[in-house]
Amino acid sequence: MEKVKKLLQKTPNALLCVLGAALFLLVFYKLAYRTPLGEIWLVPSMDNDEVIYNRQVVSILTHGGPQGYFGYEETHANIGRYGTWGPLLIWVYALPGFLFGSSVNTVLWCNVLFAIAGLAVFVFAARLPLWQAAVFALAYVCVWAPIDFIFSGSSESLHYALALIIVGSSAALARRNAPGWLAVAAVACALETIFRPYALLFWAFPLAAVWARRRYRWLCAGGAAASFAFALFSMTQLSAPYFSGGGMDFTGFRLLAGGQLAEAVHYELQRAAELLRVLWVGDLGPTLQGNPQYVGVSCVIFLVLVLVTVGCLVWDLTHKRPRRWKTIALGCTVVIAMVLLFMYNIAPRHLTLLCMLLLGSLAVENAPQSAVWLPVLAVLLLPMNVERSSMPCYNAEIAEQITAVETALTESVTARDSDDPWDSTLAYAYADDVFHGYLYAVPAGMGIEFDNNTYLADPANPIYSRYAMVNHGTDAEARLLADGWQELVSTKDLVVYERPEAGQ
Structure with a gap:
């Protein structure tokens, strides 16, 4: 035991965080899946986005980029040949992809690497002691979906890792205005804003941390403006248009721009009501009645985590405890959820991203109260989530x-x-x-x-x-x-x- 203690004392904290994150994911995988890691073959996966990610990443690894066009219904980007996600997201995967080679599982191994990095940076930056990191890990398992996405060929793992890095590095910035942590937070916010423009709101985390430092404040504001501008450029010029009728619905804005305020409000309310009706009938209702549906489960996880965070915020307000990160996370969550409801759809991957902000904020500010809220998550969420399953295998x-x-x-x-x-x-x-x-x-x-x-x-x-x-x-x-x-x-x-x- 003494030798172990001495070894831990000599091991840098950052390395311990990396090793801890890797061990956590390995244990989770062993318990949650029957398929050995070496036998995963993503070809039979039911997510059709995965093959499009893979073929674009592999094109960079083998040819420096696509030689043909990626798009929908014979369209393509105005500049370049990448699909609807643009070139930057694909290149972020291609860089570590050179370590793993061009196979059907390349994106999956990149996801594991990103997840380890996100967890390690979050715990290290937020300075979570072992017990607090354990609270976060247990809550992370209760939510389940973010870990499940790691072992896939989609890009969600990267988004969730960036969300944790934003919360963790902002906590480090608030503790000490170190330029290094500002750079980490700014890069994470900029990338996520370019990938998903609504993440412009995530800049509130580093901004809140450096608000007293005028120079840093302006650096964050400039970074937010620049990344959002590049996101718009990427969406309109570097990315292939999605299916006709897909994507965001700007009808309400067009009506408003035409001076039809009443019609715009009526349209948005009617659209939201219909979306909620379909959600209740097809997904949320059956899930609450014991027949879990994919979208329904995601909505329940999201709503439970929002209510837990609100409860912790009320507790902190009445007891004059720290509440900065929860307040920002809830603010981002409410605004983005409204955007999804009125302009897009209730997509589980976006709800799960918001859950990562809430989860990270709870781990930083409310770990002492986890004796109350952690059992709530376990009782309400684990029965829906825990199921030992298999990964796609060779056919x-x-x-x-x-x-x-x-x-x-x-x-x-x-x-x-x-x-x-x-x-x-x-x-x-x-x-x-x-x-x-x-x-x-x-x-x-x-x-x-x-x-x-x-x-x-x-x-x-x-x-x-x-x-x-x-x-x-x-x-x-x-x-x-x-x-x-x-x-x-x-x-x-x-x-x-x-x-x-x-x-x-």
Whole structure:
């Protein structure tokens, strides 16, 4: 025991935080999943965003960037060839991706690395003693979803890590106005603002910490303005537009700009009421009745954590305790939740990001009261969340078809040797009953156009992509054949066609 104590005393605190974070995630994974880490194969995953992330990251690792276009319904960014998330998010994954190589699991291993970094920086910056870090870890497990996202191929793990870094580094700034912690907080806030512009509000954390220092205050304000401006530039110029009708709903603002105040208010209230009705009938109601739904569970977690945070805030107000971070976290939560409700939708990934702000604030300011609020989280949330599950594993039938498609596409693209990005792009017929996991067959560097099958089936819609992946016997396939497309490769579950040369 004495040797262990001496070893811990000689080990830097930062390294202990990293090792502790890694151990925590390893233990969680072992308890929560049956699949050995080395046997994960993300191809059969049900999240179709994951393959688009992967193919863009892999294109950087192998070719320095996409050679074809990523987009929706034959559109692309005004500048560059990246998809709807823009280039910066993809490059943030590509940099550590060089450590792991170009595989179907590259983004997952990057997520694990980001999660370890986020947890370690948060605990180290906030100076959480062991017992306080344990309180945070237990609450983190109760919320569950943020850890679950780590072991996936989506980008949520990075967003949640940045949220923790923002809270932790801001706490360090408030304790001591060190330029290093200001830089950490500013970089984290800037990145998250560029990735998700509503995170402009997260700059309130470092601003509150340095408010007494005028120079630092202006640096934060300038960073917030610059990152938000770049976010708008990235959204409009560097990112491919989403499906027609998708994304944010600005109808209320357009009505307001036209002087129709009453109509704008009526529209927004009606839209929000309908969204809440659908949420209650399809997700929240069944979840509360013992039939957990994905969106419903996320809403319950969010509401419980908000109520716990409000309760702690009331306690702190009556007992004159520190409450700065909770107040800011709740303010960000309320505003962003209203934006989601009135202009977007109730997306679990965004609610979970707000939960990370609340959770980090509780761990910093209200760990002593955890004897009350931690059991509340455990009783209300763990029964919904705890379920030992399996990760996607290797499937020989899928792998065989992926190999066949990848080989055919590679030979065709290589033989063509074209500089036209469309000649290195494949159109995927979404909702054509072709599993999206087959898009891992798209060779590294090629682009992917995520097209609705109805778009591809309509002869009036142009198809610029050189290749198209559709199902057998569908309207989309019939349109391609009618237009003279030639079969490139056919498997049990799909067929890939090649567009004929002009004039053929």
